Amino acid sequence: MKGFLLSLRSEFFKSRKTLGFWAAIIMPFAICVLVCWGMYSESERIIKTPALNGMLMWRMYSGAILNVMGFLLPFFIILVAYSVNGIEHKADTWKTLFSLPISKWSVYAAKYFYTMLMIVMCLALFLILTIVTGNLLGMLKPQMKFTEFHMEGALAMVYLKLFLSSLGILSIQFLLSLVWSDFLKPMGIGFIATIGGMICSxxxxxxxxxxxxSHPMMALESLGLRRKKDVKMQMEFYVDLFTKELYVGLVTAVVVFIAGYYIVQRKSVK
Amino acid sequence: MVIETNNLTFNFGNQTVVKSLSLQVPAGSIYGFLGPNGAGKTTTIKLLLNLLQTQQGDIKIFGMDFAHNRRDILSQVGSLIEQPAIYGHLTGRENLINRALLLQVPEGRVDEMLALVKLTHAAAKKASNYSLGMKQRLGIALALLSDPKLLMLDEPTNGLDPNGIIEIRELLVRLVRDHGKTVFISSHLLAEIEKMATHVGIINFGEMLFQGPIKDLQSISQPMVQIETDNNVDAANLLTRSGYKVIDVKDECLNVAFESKQSTAKINTLLNQNGYEVYSIHKVQKDLENLFLDITKAPAK
Incomplete structure (x- = not known):
């Protein structure tokens, strides 16, 4: 466990100056700010929409962010998974990492866990910024009725589902990036598979x-609307979290993660 | 023995890169692991660091094997393999801090190491902007960071200027003499190793051709009588006809196998009696450089 924590700290220390790390921060900011600005600049037209209410506004606003982000998420995972392993390929440091008095399992697991943390950070920022910018719009343009409705819980569930849905891709891309030092191979395979997955979805x-x-796209579709149980005539958003694709994704993630470790253990550092 | 291997063999596909290698590296020695490029030195070092899985034979470091004591062994070893493994996007200091973090070494040691390899002035510079020599010195600092008992260095003076080579040599000698470390250093240059090594292993085509204290290497060198005459070729023919073993004939001199002082005197007399002018005649020992070349030129079995 000590080796794992040391490796995890080292991963942060090494990657904090890389594109992969900053992409996890900049991407949510850039997308949320752009969508917010777009909504604000079109606010006069939106306000005139018949039967406009807070629920529709939140659905429209969060949907705009989620759609962009759902499309970009697999590509972000491809980039981050390569970034964490690419550091070692580029610096030719696998031989150093594996000749340290730290178990290979700790090094491998810490790298995987760190990649996962970057995805968590990115999605958490998306969630927080969606809520913050939505409320900001509500303050700047009260006529948009953002303050009338709340869907923080449902949004949190969507992002949680997106995270869980991304783990299968993460394990596959992580393994590909670990095995191949050439960025084009994991990127090429990931790109084709993502496009294929989107089409299938x-x-x-x-x-x-x-x-x-195809799981991230499917996760986006799981946001549904239903009547509130205790309050008549009120609607709420809900997310069907444990669907069959989620189980497939989790099983894929675990199997590929374990297989990856055995590949690393047997891997000779040439 | 700090390093001991027994019949270590390693294949890359069908090619045997290391053949039945039995290394014996005594504690407190500077062991020069010599061989031409492609002889199997780096592969051997990677086997010794458990970076390559042993296929045949066994390895003991500090009397322990990797199967049960990997972490114990590696916590006492510092290594530099081929070109130094350095994160180019981090500064020299950050590279050391990162390693110190992994090895749980106090940060103060980072500054000591920077000073030791004379990189304090460039500590805040990105490592990608370092010259090859600076990278090599940083690699050595990384290897020394945990104050290991055993240092394994693969061609550590590559890219260093003559001053840098001397500094590294003096540093290694000091580490062994004053701090009781053991250094296992590979090189393809005997001249470099000759100046610091206490023990030598010569490898070619994956096979150990010689192993032992450096003075033993000197002693297996066949002494010769070097003779300079007015006609070296004819003099060589005369000596051959007279039963002497002529080793080589050059424009400036000829070399005959040394037998004894008396035999040398007889050669001188024989040449004088046959009308050759002998400008010089003296016993010479083949230098280590030539000896190394002779040993490594032997065809693979």
Whole structure:
């Protein structure tokens, strides 16, 4: 455990000056600020929408962010997974890492866990910034009725589902980036698989749930609307968290993660 | 023995890179691991660091094997393999801090190491902007950071200027003499190793050709009589006809196997009696550089 924590600290120390790390921070800021600015500049037109209410506004606003982010998430995972392993490929430091008095398991698990933390950080920032910028719009333009409705809980559930749905892709991309030093290989495979996954998801193919790369898109569709239980005539958003594609993604993540460790253990550092 | 291998063999596909290697590195020695490029030195070092999985034979470091004592062994070893492994986007100091963090070494040691390898002035500079020599020195600082008992250095003076080479040599000698460390250093240059090593292992085509104290290497060198005459070629023919073993004939001199002082005197007399002018005649020992070349030129079995 000590080796794991030391490796985790080292991962942060090494990566804090890399593109992968800053992408996890800049991307949520850039997307949320752009969508917020877009909504604000179009506010006069939006206000005139018939039957406008806070629920619709939040759905429209969070949907705009989620759609952009859901599309970018697999590519972000590809970038981050390569970034964490690419540092070692570029500096030729695998030989150093594996000749330290730290178990290979600790080094491997810390790298994986750190990549996962970057995704968590990115998604958490998206969640926080969606809520903050939505409320900011409500303050700047009260006519948009953002303050009338709250969907923080449902948004948190969507982002949680997005995170869990991304773990299958993470394990696969992490392993590919670990094995190949050439960025084009994991990037190429990930890109094709992501496009394929999106098409399968969009076409609602029967077995799309078996493809981890289609899971983030499927997660976005899980945000539904229902009548509140105790309060008449009030609606709420809900997320069906534990769907079959989520289980497929989690099983894929665990199996590939363990397989990756055995590959690392047997890997000779040439 | 600090390092001991027994019949260590390693194959890359069908090619045997290390053949039945039995290393014996005594404690407190500077062991020069010599061989031409591609002889199997780096592969051996990677096997010794458990970076490559042992296929045949066994390895003992500090009397322990990797199967049960990997962490214990590696906590006492500092290494530098091939070109130094340095994160180019971090500064020299950050590279050391990162390693100190992993090895749980106090940060104060980082500044000591920077001073030791004379990189204090460039500590805040990005490592990608370092010259090859500076990178090499940083690599050595990284290897020394945990104050290991055993240092394994693969061609550590690559890219260093003559001053840098002398500094590293003096540093290694000091570490062994004053701090009781053991240094295992590979090189393809005997001249470099000759100046500091106490023990030598010569490897070629993966096979150990010689191993022992450096003075033993000197002693297996065959002494010769070097003769300078007015006609070296004819003099060589005369000596051959007279039963002497002529080793080589050059424009400036000829070399005959040394037998005894008396035999040398007889050669001189024989040449004089046959009308050759002998400008000089003296016993010479083949230098280590030539000896190394002779040993490593032997064809693979």
């Amino acid at each position: 969009a076409m609602r193919l029967t077995y799309a749930y078996l493809i981890p790369y």
